[in-house]
Amino acid sequence: MQKSRILQRLTNKSPLIAPPAAASNGSRPRRFETPHPKLPSCPPTASTLTRRRLHDEEILALNTYDFLAYLGKAVINPGGTVGRNLLLARLNPKPGSHVLEIGCGTGHTACHIARRFRCRVTAVDISPAMIAQARQTVQARGLGHIVKCEVADISALPFAQASFDYVVCQAVLMFVDQAPALQQLRRVLKPGGMFAGVEFGWRGTPPASVRQQTYDICGCRTLEFHHRGEWGYRLKQAGFDRVESKEQNFTMLSMTGFMRDEGLNSLKVLSRLLRRTASIKRLAGIWKHFSRHKNYFSYVVLAGRKLS
Ligand SMILES: C[S@@+](CC[C@H](N)C(=O)[O-])C[C@H]1O[C@@H](n2cnc3c(N)ncnc32)[C@H](O)[C@@H]1O
Secondary structure, three states: OOHHHHHHHHHOOOOOOOOOHHHOOOOOOOOOOOOOOOOOOOOOOOHHHOOOOOOHHHHHHOOHHHHHHHOOOOOOOOOHHHHHHHHHHHHOOOOOOEEEEEOOOOOHHHHHHHHHHOOEEEEEEOOHHHHHHHHHHHHHOOOOOOEEEEEOOHHHOOOOOOOEEEEEEEOOHHHOOHHHHHHHHHHHEEEEEEEEEEEEEEOOOOOHHHHHHHHHHHOOOOOOOEOHHHHHHHHHHOOOEEEEEEEEEOOOOOHHHHHHHHOOHHHHHHHHHHOOHHHHHHHHHHHHHHHHOHHHEEEEEEEEEOOO
């Protein structure tokens, strides 16, 4: 992608893609009917975790999540550790039970679950680079005996039916075709098992232009967020019972949210950020958009049970 076009996208002066017709009347843009054909799907590349020096243009073209991973951010979801704790308070897994975490990223949540709740955890992610990172996290924390990491796609989980007591996923459903993914989550749960997740949510009714700019600035063709009610509806459609969906304030990009989620790692992330002007520009574009429209963003804590 040419540099001028990337910069245009970041400053939002002229979106690359016109707002979809379906969204102009305030209705929900549908992902596969109104794709973002010029943006990559997620995750587009594993190169962001290789630590090789990226060119400025590559940094500017990274999708939001690859960019945050490139900076070395460990927690990459809209609820941060607060959302994770809400999710886990709802799940409350029993000691000795088997938890599947899907889209585990750097492995921090898988380790937290294993340690805090004394569970066995299988952590999967579609990105081999993320799994390599997660394995390092697990090893560094000495949890290799109870946390296993492997590459797997949420849409085709390589596990038998009724394998897990609990399934967790944070900021993953929003990237994928949600109906088949939710059916997969339900399939691998034992009867009586529980799913809990955190996903990005719309608050109120954002104008079509704000929705479109958000998908554009995130740089990911397949992204799709929903209101709290729509997320809950999708879980019910997939066959979950006792469905809950609760809207929470989005604080991931605030300075306090950042420091709380990253702790000492904040210093590493900041120093990596400040090393490259292109990184500062990419973050400024994201920050500007999310701060300007912050009232339209939330995250949703989801939960549902498989009763039979
Ligand atoms: C926004 S990050 C969230 C990472 C982690 N859950 C966290 O909260 O920090 C999304 C993660 O989902 C993974 N992912 C995306 N599509 C996936 C899929 N189809 N199956 C499994 N993982 C996927 C990505 O590789 C990435 O690690």
